[in-house]
Amino acid sequence: MSPQVSAAFGLLPEYLAWHVLLSAAALGLGVAISLPLAVAAARRPALRWPVLGGAGVIQTIPSLALLALFFPLLLALSALSEEVTGRGFSALGFLPALLALTLYSMLPIVRNTVTGLASLDPAVLEAADGVGMTAGQKLRLVELPLAAPVIMAGVRTAAVWTIGAATLATPVGQTSLGNYIFAGLQTENWVFVLFGCAASAALALAADQLLGLIERGTARRSRALVIGGAAGLAAGVLLALLPLAAFGGPASYVVGAKNFSEQYILAELMAEKLEASGAQVRRKEDLGSAIAYRALASGEIDAYVDYSGTLWANVLGRNDNPGREQVLAELTRELKARDGVLVLGSLGFENAYALAMRQDRAQALGIASIADLSAHAPQLVMGADLEFFSRPEWKAVESAYGLRFRAQRTFQPTFMYRALARDADVISAFSSDGRIAADRLVVLTDPKGALPPYDAVILVSPKRAGDQRLLAALRPLIGKIPVEAMREANYSVDRDADKATPAQAAAALAQKLGL
Structure with a gap:
């Protein structure tokens, strides 16, 4: 068995358990909300359009967007709750995912329930009235049993x-089978991508077949089929959830990571340092930049690596560039004063945004700097990661050099480098990425200093700022990672053949640097 397949199977119990718990809870809550709404809509035509229309509108919102929207809303509510009652609640992970998926599940249940109840034979309903049934008895003994097959089809x-949508819960910090897919896409680990897709599809098929037994049982009035399907579902959920008991209580520390290879490696490195001290650690990976910082500031995660330029532009809203030392000093002071976040220090390397081109293309056009690029930009295509064009850094570069490209396209970071082969002329590369050297790319100089420095820094949440165990474990990393070593570690994960896992890359990096 290959190391990648072995690693995938090793993660399956935890990922599957959380995926089943999230899906089952969302579906159960969706049924509990949808059935009463649908019954009310079926009996009151004035309610039918608003209920069906509302459920339909929710369904048109992309599921990933719906998941992301709940995070800031819950974060605000948690802060309000803490201010009023002295206790907040977790806004990262399970709760936003549960609420979003519950809403997402409602349309087919509501629609099928309304359809099933509205299409009942009027003669049957008149007969129920004729024998003196109350409205509640008629609903429970006649209408719902007759409409049950149609309702179950909606369920x-x-x-x-x-x-399927639960795989998208990963970016809001909820572990699921989507962890395979997001991590696999970023590191081009297609074994993980296929494994996550196959596991999710198998789970959906199994649930569909067991619910199908209940549907056939209701259609045939077969108590055995209904009980068999329900028992199968209950047993499957309980078996899937057993691994969660093995994880014991809550982790001592939560280490966060964004959604690219370097972040996975550094999160593993920090987690391993903490685990070496005897701490229990949980990883929260694939977080967006804004979500990661908000989660840290609110105490949802305890530590993660960010970059000084990202914090300077996105968190502090600054677009000037006073130099590396001053940026780091002001960040340390401002984040502590504003949010209580501790900037523990720089790891020793910079992962800067930089515009890069293929060497042959840059030489043919005579481009060595962003200033040179501006004259050719109207004939070129610019490619970037999913965030870059919406970031303040891009606006600063675009304004400073008057860049106007023929087209702008966004890619996952993994595919962005491949896009230089035929889909883009220039990309927003990362200076610590090993693929720059491996692919012989030219990094364009920035003579106007439009891009700020991007020192990799460890951030610690306010609630852990005085935690000596955490600080003692992470301080030995400060200033110890040169950019060459980081590039090598990144490339070991990103290369096409003989890929290392982030954990293997972190272990190799620690061994090489004596960490």
């Missing part, structure tokens, strides 16, 4: 949708 659809 089956909702279950498949929910299980």
Whole structure:
């Protein structure tokens, strides 16, 4: 068995358990909310359009966007709760994912329930009235049993949708089978991508078949089929959740990471240092830049690596460039004063945004700097990662050099480098990426200093700023990682053949640097 397959199977119990718990909870809550709404809509035509329309509108929102929108909302509510009652709640991970997926599950349940109840034979309903049934008795003994097959068809659809959409919960900090897919896409680990897709599909098919037994049982009035399907679902959920008990209580520390190779490696390095001290550590990976910092400031995660330029522009809203030392000094002071966040220090290397081109293309056009690029930009295509064009850094570069490209395209960071082969002329590369040297790319100089410095820094949450165990474990990393070593570690994960896992790359980096 290959190391990648072995690693995938090793992660399966935890990922599957969380995926099942999230999906089952969202579907159960969706059914509990949707059925009463649908019954009310079926009995009151004036409610039908608002209920169905509202559920339909929610369905048109991309599921990833719906998941992301709940994080800042819950974060604000948590802060309000803490201010009023002295206690907040977790806004990262399970709760935003649960609420978003619950809403996402409602449309097929509501629609099928309304359809099933509205299409019942009027003669049957009149007969129920004729024998003196109350409205509640008629609903419970006649309407719902007759409409049950149609309702169950909606529940089956909702279950498949929910299980599939739950893979998108990873960016808001919720562990799921989507961890395979997001990490695999970033590191070009196609074994992980296929494994995550296959596991999610198998889970959806299993749930659909068991719910199908219940649907057939309701159609045939077969108690055995209904009980068999329900028992199968209950047993499957319980078996899937067993691994969560093995993880014991909550982790001592939570280490965060954004969604690219370097972040995975550094998160592993920090986690391993903490684990070596005897601490229990949980990883929260694939977080967006804004979510990662907000999660840290609110105490949802305890530490992660960010970059001084990102914090300077995105968190402090600055667009000037006073130099590396002053940026780091002001960041340390401002983040502590504003949010209580501790900047522990720089790891010793910079991972700067930089514009890069293929060497042959740059030489043919005579481009060595961004200033040279501006004259050719109207004939060129600019490629960037998913965040770059919306970031203040891009606006600063665009304004400073008057850049106007023929087209701008966004890519996952992994595919962005490959885009230089035919889909882009220039990309927003990362200076610590090993693929710059491996692909012989030219990094364009920035004579106007439009881009700020991007020192990799360890951030510690306010609640851990005085935690001596955490600080003692992480301080030995400060100033100890040269950019050459980081490039080598990154490339070991990103290269096409003989890929290392982030954990293997972190272990090799620690051994090489004596960490």
